[in-house]
Each structure stands twice: as C-alpha cells, then as structure tokens.
Amino acid sequence: MARSHLDVDGRRIPLTNLDKVLYPETGTRKFDVVDYYIRIADAMLPHMASRPVTRKRWPGGVESAPFFEKTLPAGTPEWIARFTIEHSERRTVYPVVRSAADLVWLAQVAALELHVPQWRIDLSNEHDRLTDRIVLDLDPGPEVTLDDCAKVALDIRDMLDDAGLPSFPVTSGSKGIHVYARLGAPVRSESARTVAKQIATTLAQSYPKSVTATMAKSERDRRVFIDWSQNTAAKTTLAPYSLRGRPQPWVAAPRSWAELAEPGLQHLLLSEVLDRFESDGDLLAGLSTAVPAGHDDSVIDLGEYRKKRSGRSRPEATPAPARQPAPRPPREDPEALPDLVALRPMLATDDPIDGLADEWAYEGKWDGFRALVRVIDGRVRLVSRTGNDLTGDFPELEVFGECLTADGEPVDAVLDGEIVALNDAGLTDFSLLASRRRTREPHRLRMYLFDVLYLDGVRLWEQPWEVRREVLESLTHFDDEPLIEIPALLPGPADAAVRAARDRGWEGVVAKRRAASYGSGRRSADWRKQKNWNDIEVVIGGYRPGRGSDSRIGSLLVGLPAERGLRYLGRVGTGFTDAELDALLEELRPLQISRCPFIGDIDRPVAGSATWVLPKLVADVQFMDWTSTGHLRHPSWRGIRRDKLPGDL
Secondary structure, three states, X not given: OOEEEEEEOOEEEEEEOOOOEEEOOOOEEHHHHHHHHHHHHHHHHHHHOOOEOEEEEOOOOOOOOOEEEOOOOOOOOOOOEEEEEEOOOOEEEEEEOOOHHHHHHHHHOOEEEEEEOOEEHHHOOOOOOEEEEEEEEEEEOOOOOHHHHHHHHHHHHHXXXXXXXXXXXXXXXXXXXXXXXXXXXXXXXXXXXXXXXXXHHHHHHHOOOOEEOOOOHHHOOOOXXXXXXXXXXXXXXXXXXOEOOOOOOEEOEEOOHHHHHOOOOOOEEHHHXXXXXXXXXOOOOOOOOOOOOOOOOOOOOOOHHHOOOOOOOOOOOOOOOOOOOOOOOOOOOHHHOHHHHOOOOOEEEOOXXXXXXXXXEEEEEOOOEEEEEEEEOOEEEEEEOOOOEOHHHOHHHHXXXXXXXXXXXXXXXXXXXXXXXXXOOOOEOHHHHHOOOOOOOOOEEEEEEEEEEEEOOEEOOOXXXXXXXXXXXXXXXXXXXXXXXXXXXXXXXXXXXXXXXXHOOOOEEEEEEOOOOOOOOOEEEEEEEEEOOEEEEEEEEEEEEOOOOOOOEEEEEEEEEEOOEEEEEEEEOOOOOHHHHHHHHHHHHHHEXXXXXXXXXXXXXXXXXXXXXXXXXXXXXXEOEEOOOOOEEOOEEEEEOOOOOHHHO
C-alpha cells in the first residue's frame, strides 16, 4: 500500500491511496478531496464547532455502497477530540472536528459526508441540548425543481426577517436547499424544533398545492417538503461545505439570496465552491457567531422552566466519566402561592373573529368540561371554570401525575384544557360525557390541552400566548399517553380556521391574540369564540308561553314530516326579537288545534303547557349538532321560510 504523510496544524497524518478515484464521473481523487478540505477548513470549521460528527463513508468511491458511522473506529488518532453520548444500552463515542487536520483524517478514511446536529456541546449538558441556530431542509418531491425550492426558501426568509432572525441559504448538493437561521440566544432543541415546525406548517397551510410539512411520501408529489424535524436533538443535517456522495463532487454550498431569486439555480462542485470562497469569503459568516452571554428577548428560551437546576455543566470534547444529574433545587410549596392556587380558566368573548390580522392564532373549540389540571408533587387536581373540584369525577386523569416526571422526580404544572368524550365518529359529544357513567354507548375519554400556566417553578401565565404555546408543544411527557392530547392549531386566517373546524365536525373556533397574557378567571376579548352551526328547515307544531306574565311565545316546538305526523326535534327558544315573537303569535293563533301533531312521546312538562298548531309553517333553524335522543342541540331561530311548505321537506 502506497503511504505518504502530510503535516497539517502540527499533526503528522498518514495518507494512503491518494490516486484512488472517488468520483468516477469527474475523475475526482482522494487527493482532491484532501486538498478541498484543507482549503475550505477556515470556512467550514466554525459551522461544525462543538458538534459531534456522524460520517457517511465511501471507501470504494461513490459508485460503491456507503455506510454510516457514528462510533469512532479502532486506530483513530488520539488527538481527535471525542464526545460520548450515553444511551440506555450503549455508549457512542463521536469525533468532534476542531481543525483542518481533523478534516484531512476524515478525508483519508473516505468520510465524504459529514453530518452534525444543530445543538452544541459547549452549551449543553446531558439533560438539555441547546442550539444557537435552526435549520429547515427543503426536499423537492417528484416533478419539483431546485428553483421551486428556492421560491419556498425565499418565503421562509421573509418569515424569519419578520421575526428578526438572520437567515442563510445553502444548496444541499443533493436535491434541495437548507435554510439556516441564527437565534439571538441559545434554546433547547425541542424549542428550536417547535419554531421550525411552526414555520413549515404555516407555509404548508398558505400554499397547500406546492408545500407540505408532512413526512409521508404520499404527500410530497409536486410539493416541496419542509423537513423541520432535523432540529430534534437526535437528528443530524449535512454540515455546510461538506461534500456529497453523489455521482459528482457536489457540496452543501452557501449561497446568496440574490442567487435564489434568479432562475436556473444549480448545485455547485467543490472546485466552484473553492473559487467562490477565495473571491467572496464565507457567505455563512453571520451564522456561527460567539454565543451571547446575556439573554436576548427576541428569542425566548423555552427551556426556561429548567433554570432552577443548579450548576449547569458544559462538557469538554474529551473523554470524561459519566456525569450525574444536576441536583434538583428545593421545591417551592405551590399551595403557599396564592396566585397559583387562585388560578381559574380564562374565558373567551363572543366578539366576531372575521378579518382578524396575523397576530391571532386559532384553536378548536370542543363540547366538554373546561378544567385546569394542577399537578403538585405528583398529586392531581382538576378545577372547573367555577372553581369546583372535578378530580373525583375523572379518576382516569390521575395519569397526569404519572406522566409529569423528569429524572424520576415529579414536575409541578398547571395546564388548561377541555375534558371531552369522543363518539364512534371521533367527534366530541357532550351528552356522552355527561352520561358516561350510565350509558352503554361506546366513547373515549380525552383531555385536550391548549395552555400551560405554570411549569417546574416557572410562572408562565404572564407570558404571551405564543410563548406558552411553544412551551406546551415542547412537552414530551404525554407522547405515549392516549388519554392526553395537544390538538394542532387551525390554519389561519379566520375564515380558513372556521372552514377547517366545520369540516372536522368541531364545535367551533377560538381565536387567541398571540401577544396576550393569561387573564385568570376573566372573560377577555383577547380570546374570541365562534361556534359552528348547522342549518335545518323544520315545521312548527306548537309553542309554549313565556315565563311569568309574559304573553309572548317562550319557545317553539318543531319537527320534521313523518308518515303519521311530525317527528319531534325539540324546542327553539333563542334568536328571536320581540317584534318577531309578536308577529309569530299573531300568525299561529289562527292555526291552533286541540290534538298534538307530533308522533311519539314528548316530555310531560313540555306537552302539559304546549299550545298545538296546525303543522303548516316552515322555519329555518340554526343548531350545533344532534343529541343522542335525536333532538337539536342549541337550536336558534332564523326565520320563516315563506317559499316552502311542509311537503317540500
């Protein structure tokens, strides 16, 4: 075996087979790969700094089968820095690249692709993986071009600009584009993932025909898939300036935004990247900067609730014995915190949501029991909107105490949500929830969470809704518990959210101002609700008088034509003006009859006070849904249909 040595950064590195052709299409040899990594090291190293490296190696060249490698192989030079990650059943020792010599050694073993996570070792400990950047991987589906990816990248840039985050595009050297953003302060990987997912889903909702945030390959046809998951601590992305194991030596190459705005975008070869670096420098220079010592309010650390852990250590990239978890600080007694004990659900107004601007977000509205979930030292208490204790009514939800743990210790929390019962169709059904102890009708109990007010010593209710929502979505405690769900947000704007909620059979929509804090126990226009209603045409078969001395109609008794009369659907008692009630009474008096026009039984109190009328008038009624007995739920009057007769229904 031909062997030579190269001195780089004070290291003497043995090299073999430098004439080995690794890229047959272009004749690119191992020598050329070594040369590339030496010349690009000044640009590449800052973007790999303090990150463990996973390698993809092609010892036989790119036309042969590659293999992934995480653990360092035997014979690795002792001067290669190492970082060990403890798994439940194994320890994985990764290299950490700090110099051009490290890159040359990787080229020697034909590690063409170098993949790194977004989190940094020097910011993290074994409990929290912190990152100072996010990445979005734009992966083109069938019939999608690199120019199509560039258009999506430009949309992402605009969103990041609006958030005050500098962004940088990189053509991946394979198919798509990576878009990086520099964060103002380090955040947990879960928080970075949440931000990236929000960007991806927002664009997918805005451009459903050309963008998807769904990983299923069936959803990618003629769309750009925005992969937000690479911000997860367990995942990696090809490092900027890394080569690709493709037919030609393409590179994950930093680009300018002006390039992406022009048609005909192409991936770059290693020679082109070197030429550009020599002339223009590192286009990613603004991405990897020194970690700020202070906290930048433009990016909120969603791991803030863990600040009470003392002595956060920063491991060096050298072998070290396994670290013990940082000691948990003394627990506050939440029962001694009047603000925490006094928290009550915030309530929404009935103000219209049409035309709300971008500073609003949209959640589903469900037909259930509203409750705060308070978990203290593993003990669970459910509190209704009126302050009543619901804990004994829902013993199944004691599971919150089992879920909310970290490192074997309980995590204190106050969460806001809705207790619901799902019917066979997967829709919330209040009658099933109310009668669940007495009915044999199948149903599934769920707790839908939509807010977090207190978590592990941090009071969050004064934070903006969007911060609380990101904290909520970053929680992984409930991932394996089917009783607890965090429903996804609805797409905006308001009309799209209303349509989506109606299509899904939900009760309605709640619009929430993103910047709003949590108003405990009060109704605020920062939260606005709009119910979804169904329309139905019914026949009036009777009426009941109003209360007391009121001579007007109190409610109408309505139904639908059946073979031998009217099938009773219930009472309509809202939606009228006084003038309408007066006019209806005048119209119904001449139609009075002595016999009930409804078939089947009607509740005796209703029938006993009813005035029956000839079933002649057709009316338009709005209602929420159907009860289990086949009656209208929450019906509301809309008006007489003068153009229709009962026989038309």
